[in-house]
Amino acid sequence: MSELAVYGGPKTIQPGEVKPWPPIDKSDEEMVLDALYSPVQTRGKHSIEFEKEFAAWNGNQYAVFTNSGTAALHMGIAGCGVGAGDHVLVTAYTWSSSATCILHHDAIPIFVDIDFDTFLMDPAKIEAAITPRTKAIVVVHLHGLCVDMDAVMDIAKRHNLRVIEDACQAHGATFKGRKAGSMGHCAAFSLNQNKCLCSGEGGIFVTNDEAIYRNACKLWSFGETARPEESRDFHAYALGWMYRNNELTAALARSQFRKYGYYFDNLRANGEHLLANLGGIKGLLLPQVPADCVHNWYNFNLRIDFDALGMGGDVAAKVRFRDAVCKAIAAEGVAVSVWQRFILPEMTVFRAKNAYGGGYPWSIPGADDGVTYNPEDYPNALRYSRCHMSIVQTLRAPNGLDIAQKVVEAVRKVFANIGRIEPDRILG
Numbered sequence: 001m002s003e004l005a006v007y008g009g010p011k012t013i014q015p016g017e018v019k020p021w022p023p024i025d026k027s028d029e030e031m032v033l034d035a036l037y038s039p040v041q042t043r044g045k046h047s048i049e050f051e052k053e054f055a056a057w058n059g060n061q062y063a064v065f066t067n068s069g070t071a072a073l074h075m076g077i078a079g080c081g082v083g084a085g086d087h088v089l090v091t092a093y094t095w096s097s098s099a100t101c102i103l104h105h106d107a108i109p110i111f112v113d114i115d116f117d118t119f120l121m122d123p124a125k126i127e128a129a130i131t132p133r134t135k136a137i138v139v140v141h142l143h144g145l146c147v148d149m150d151a152v153m154d155i156a157k158r159h160n161l162r163v164i165e166d167a168c169q170a171h172g173a174t175f176k177g178r179k180a181g182s183m184g185h186c187a188a189f190s191l192n193q194n195k196c197l198c199s200g201e202g203g204i205f206v207t208n209d210e211a212i213y214r215n216a217c218k219l220w221s222f223g224e225t226a227r228p229e230e231s232r233d234f235h236a237y238a239l240g241w242m243y244r245n246n247e248l249t250a251a252l253a254r255s256q257f258r259k260y261g262y263y264f265d266n267l268r269a270n271g272e273h274l275l276a277n278l279g280g281i282k283g284l285l286l287p288q289v290p291a292d293c294v295h296n297w298y299n300f301n302l303r304i305d306f307d308a309l310g311m312g313g314d315v316a317a318k319v320r321f322r323d324a325v326c327k328a329i330a331a332e333g334v335a336v337s338v339w340q341r342f343i344l345p346e347m348t349v350f351r352a353k354n355a356y357g358g359g360y361p362w363s364i365p366g367a368d369d370g371v372t373y374n375p376e377d378y379p380n381a382l383r384y385s386r387c388h389m390s391i392v393q394t395l396r397a398p399n400g401l402d403i404a405q406k407v408v409e410a411v412r413k414v415f416a417n418i419g420r421i422e423p424d425r426i427l428g
């Protein structure tokens with residue numbers, strides 16, 4: 001086997017071989033030009049049709065096009081009637097805004113540890129985190145794999161909690177045949193650059209509940225009750241933000257969405273190829289997909305099995321080793337990186353309780369009772385954050401099985417040379 005690329009050997013994948021995401025063609029150009037030359041640049045036909053098309057595809061009654069997934073998450077918190085000082089449960093390992101959306105609404109995030117194998121909120125740990133102030137749960141279908149929604153909805157029903165699905169990474173993923181974003185009380189999708197459906201930036205809020213929809217819409221557009229395309233009285237009935245998006249972005253979202261079936265199937269095939277061909281490698285743990293789930297492979301995760309490699313308890317050394325392996329795979333030409341280096345309870349905004357300054361919203365009387373953010377209370381999330389690396393865009397269309405096979409070869413090459421990974425030499 002040839003020398004590792006990180007040490008000067010040949011790359012497995014040559015520069016330019018992996019095509020960029022998202023693929024753009026004439027149909028995108030035509031749709032965006034149609035929007036560009038339209039006299040209506042906001043809340044025109046592209047925004048409105050996109051909402052209808054997405055809602056029909058995902059099985060939701062209502063969809064609202066937003067300027068980010070975070071905006072859609074915040075709409076979910078507001079839509080569900082979460083109030084100042086309420087507690088909202090959220091997974092300890094996710095994107096920051098799965099939890100900061102709770103702070104945006106003056107509520108208090110309470111973290112729940114993950115299952116190490118699925119890296120999703122562990123439903124068995126939810127009930128212990130519920131307090132008398134708990135109003136809702138934000139479940140995150142992380143990396144395109146759905147949480148066990150039967151378990152979550154059962155707990156929510158028994159404790160009278162609302163469930164907001166963070167489906168920002170989970171377009172098309174399913175649990176028992178039900179689509180992400182159709183199982184809780186409402187959900188948020190993202191359309192940013194990395195997402196399986198990309199319009200540059202953007203998001204979608206979905207629900208089947210009319211009251212949640214109406215509350216969320218007030219937050220979306222200046223606290224108004226009329227939509228901007230309707231006759232408005234320009235009255236702020238509640239505190240609102242400006243979370244709307246525009247026609248050019250909607251046009252790109254629509255044209256990309258028409259190709260989503262192909263994108264989804266392509267990504268599924270690439271993810272399954274990696275899963276089938278990366279087995280049996282010493283020191284490498286592969287993603288676990290429960291039988292009830294169809295993964296969309298938004299993010300294909302590799303985890304280093306330090307025990308199998310005989311590496312002891314020095315956390316800093318393990319993290320440096322993981323970073324060096326990641327750099328070695330990247331040098332082979334695979335866009336691999338560490339997705340989230342920190343779990344949320346490690347992040348300063350929570351630990352320092354510094355969200356709005358002066359300790360707010362934790363300073364709301366009674367809100368802070370017993371709330372601590374000690375990272376060691378989330379051992380699975382910590383373990384995961386220290387051993388994983390993520391492959392995102394390399395597996396997206398138009399890159400097919402030929403590239404997926406080269407990813408397999410690159411990963412196999414690095415792990416075949418795992419004894420030669422020297423963090424000091426690779427990382428400096």
Ligand SMILES: Cc1ncc(COP(=O)(O)O)c(C=O)c1O
Pocket residue numbers: 067068069070071094095097098140142166168169189190191192202203
């Ligand atoms: C799990 C998750 N939640 C929320 C978000 C926020 O989405 P956006 O960047 O569109 O605000 C992202 C993406 O960045 C995400 O991956």
